Amino acid sequence: MPDGVRRWPVHPEPGPGEALTSWLGRLAGLYGLSVEQLLPHNLGSASARFDRGADLDYQTPTIIVHALAERTGVAMSRLRRMTIAGCVPWLADTLNPADGQKGRS
Numbered sequence: 001m002p003d004g005v006r007r008w009p010v011h012p013e014p015g016p017g018e019a020l021t022s023w024l025g026r027l028a029g030l031y032g033l034s035v036e037q038l039l040p041h042n043l044g045s046a047s048a049r050f051d052r053g054a055d056l057d058y059q060t061p062t063i064i065v066h067a068l069a070e071r072t073g074v075a076m077s078r079l080r081r082m083t084i085a086g087c088v089p090w091l092a093d094t095l096n097p098a099d100g101q102k103g104r105s
Helices: 020-030 035-041 044-049 062-072 076-081 097-101
Strands: none
Touching: 020 035, 035 044, 044 062, 062 076
């Protein structure tokens, strides 16, 4: 773990098939916070990259995934698989909806 980064004292494991926002909601709730309160102030330099309007279940910035892994001990690969982006190409061929229109007239 990088110098100065401390794990959060309470950090439950994600459940099987659990979406990132579900897990983050459970995690934040343990501290009496919402996800919108937890992430902007508790991810070190990655906090500045947290977009309150972003769909974290769709595509979470790598810096946020990395910071969550450092603070919870959950592997980045596992956190990434909790998002739609992490399921490409197994669930969908691409994240770009325009790609499905290729070859159609």
